[in-house]
Amino acid sequence: MEYKDYYKILGVAKSADDKAIKTAYRRLARKHHPDVSKGKDSASRFQEVSEAYEVLGDPEKRKRYDTLGPDWQRFAQAGAGARSPYEGSPFGQGEVHFGSGGAGAGFSDFFRTIFGDLGGGGGFRRGGRVTHVDFEDLGNLGGNFGGDYGGGPDRGGDVETGIELSLEEAFRGTSRTISLELEEPCAACGGAGHVNRKPCPQCHGTGWARGRRNLEVKVPAGVATGSRVRVAGEGPAGAAGGGRGDLYLKVTVRPDPRFERIDDNLHVKLEVSAYDAALGTELSVPTMKGQVSMKVPPETSSGRTFRLPGYGMPHLKGGGAGDQFVQVQVTIPPGLSPRERELYQELKNLRTEGKR
Numbered sequence: 001m002e003y004k005d006y007y008k009i010l011g012v013a014k015s016a017d018d019k020a021i022k023t024a025y026r027r028l029a030r031k032h033h034p035d036v037s038k039g040k041d042s043a044s045r046f047q048e049v050s051e052a053y054e055v056l057g058d059p060e061k062r063k064r065y066d067t068l069g070p071d072w073q074r075f076a077q078a079g080a081g082a083r084s085p086y087e088g089s090p091f092g093q094g095e096v097h098f099g100s101g102g103a104g105a106g107f108s109d110f111f112r113t114i115f116g117d118l119g120g121g122g123g124f125r126r127g128g129r130v131t132h133v134d135f136e137d138l139g140n141l142g143g144n145f146g147g148d149y150g151g152g153p154d155r156g157g158d159v160e161t162g163i164e165l166s167l168e169e170a171f172r173g174t175s176r177t178i179s180l181e182l183e184e185p186c187a188a189c190g191g192a193g194h195v196n197r198k199p200c201p202q203c204h205g206t207g208w209a210r211g212r213r214n215l216e217v218k219v220p221a222g223v224a225t226g227s228r229v230r231v232a233g234e235g236p237a238g239a240a241g242g243g244r245g246d247l248y249l250k251v252t253v254r255p256d257p258r259f260e261r262i263d264d265n266l267h268v269k270l271e272v273s274a275y276d277a278a279l280g281t282e283l284s285v286p287t288m289k290g291q292v293s294m295k296v297p298p299e300t301s302s303g304r305t306f307r308l309p310g311y312g313m314p315h316l317k318g319g320g321a322g323d324q325f326v327q328v329q330v331t332i333p334p335g336l337s338p339r340e341r342e343l344y345q346e347l348k349n350l351r352t353e354g355k356r
Contacts, residue, residue: 004110006052006065014066018057023157025053030206051107061115068114156184156238156245160228163249165219167256171288171313173221180213180247182236187211217249222264222316227251258286264313264322269329272296277330285326287311294326302330 007014010024032046055061163176185191186209188202199205217231228248235245253261260267270285280298284291287308294306305327312322336344 002110004051004108006055009048009052010056012056016056021053021056025049025057029053030208033205047107051111054107055111055115064114155242156236158245158248159235160248160250162252163217163219163229164252164254165223166254167259167261168288169219170223170251170253171221173219175216175218177214177216180215181210182213183208183210184237185209215247217247219249219251220316222314222321223251223253224261224313224316225251225253227316259288259324261313264315266312266322266324267327268324269327271329271331272300274330274332277302277328287324288313296328300328300330302328304328 007016010021010028012020012024016024028049029046032042032049055065159180159182161178161180163178165174186193186200186203186207188209189195189200189207191207192200193203193205193207194200200207203209215231215234217229217234219229223229228250231247231249233244234247237244258268266288268286270283272281272283276283276296277300278298280300281296283294283296285294285308289311292308292311294308296306305325308324308326310321311324314321
């Protein structure tokens with residue numbers, strides 16, 4: 001008998017919460033439902049997905065499944081009604097019962113081996129192998145695929161889209177109009193998947209349709225590449241009248257030729273002539289707030305860095321801003337005249353004589 005990895009079947013991690021498991025089931029059930037998908041393996045795949053959700057969607061069954069793990073065969077070998085081969089069964093009363101009948105008879109042998117004792121008395125939400133399901137019965141298998149088993153409203157999922165900004169837009173904050181293509185409940189059938197108990201001609205029975213929405217979104221000042229901005233209630237609509245999920249903007253900030261950004265600080269390199277560096281000067285420095293004056297004291301060496309407090313990027317969380325750092329790069333002008341070369345030689349001689 002083959003071990004069934006229900007987490008792998010639904011495509012979720014073992015740490016997945018109930019919402020993630022339900023979302024995965026709804027997605028796969030829509031894809032493989034026999035009344036929607038005409039593939040030759042649709043019925044068996046739908047049955048497999050239903051079985052996985054039968055276990056992982058029920059806290060009691062999921063706990064049993066997780067507890068058994070790779071040792072499930074030792075329990076199976078004990079036989080129906082046998083005493084657990086372990087001291088003190090994890091399922092209570094020190095007893096583990098195995099059976100092949102009951103409400104799970106339509107599921108796999110693996111399923112019946114582990115959960116056969118829960119059959120009867122409404123122990124299962126679903127029973128029997130799924131070969132055909134009328135749309136009037138979909139409520140027993142997850143309703144209109146948009147809600148819980150009762151078919152009630154369910155909040156829509158969250159979506160993420162990328163947005164690219166200039167450094168200046170990231171510095172000041174900005175608004176953008178974006179176009180989203182979302183999968184939402186079909187307007188023709190309200191997400192039910194059927195009209196008058198017949199598959200909806202608009203969505204072909206899936207209950208979902210793609211639509212486009214144009215939104216104006218606000219991006220706060222201080223975002224950086226990798227920031228995720230949450231726009232509440234602007235994601236896809238939920239089924240059965242459920243509220244919208246959230247939209248997340250994943251930000252990319254384009255490099256700026258003037259500045260290098262490190263965290264919330266900005267760094268800029270500024271060329272200064274040799275004579276200005278030696279004698280001192282006042283320079284105009286580019287900042288995100290415009291040009292500002294900065295004094296360069298006499299005898300400034302190349303590589304010396306000056307700080308302009310508060311001229312960096314705004315802090316995304318909390319007030320204030322980073323700083324701007326200005327690094328001086330001393331340069332020699334090209335094309336020196338003979339007289340200029342004479343003067344530089346004279347300066348060199350003076351420095352050399354002074355060291356004797």
